[in-house]
Amino acid sequence: MKAVLDASVFFLEFSVDGEVFTTPSVCDELKDIRSKGNFEKWCAAGLKVVSPERQALDRVAAAAVVSRDSGIISATDADLLALALGIDAVLYTDDFAIQNVASVLGVKTIPIQQRKAKRVHWKYRCSGCGRYFDHDGECQVCGAAIKRKLK
DSSP states (O other): OEEEEOGGGGGSOOOOOSEEEEOHHHHHHOOSHHHHHHHHHHHHTTOEEOOOOHHHHHHHHHHHHHHTOTTTSOHHHHHHHHHHHHHTOEEEOOOHHHHHHHHHHTOOEEOSSSOOOOOOOEEEEETTTOOEESSOEEOTTTOOEEEEEEO
């Protein structure tokens, strides 16, 4: 089994069977001595650091729009999803936004410490006038911020 590891794995003592991968952007997130030490252990055990393909990144961006997480997922999140999609791997992550987009893409996710994310539907409401929209940003009526809320 192939597995793609989010940064959360490197902050804990955690084991995964099979061939393991992560992205260069995840490596950049590892700042403290413990996570760097765990990363070195994973590398010694065969961890491969791979960049995702552009085509897979484009599919992730489209899926993030569908799940309404496009403004939420980071470039690192997109890299992880694209890599998992590109190599047909399971993605280990606790990030709910990543799990939402993964469900649209058909990428299997396994939570590390958190519960698995439930499919969430969002609504967008102006914080000023209270009108509902299908996107976040600035209200065209009153100019206040449009905020994302659970449906």
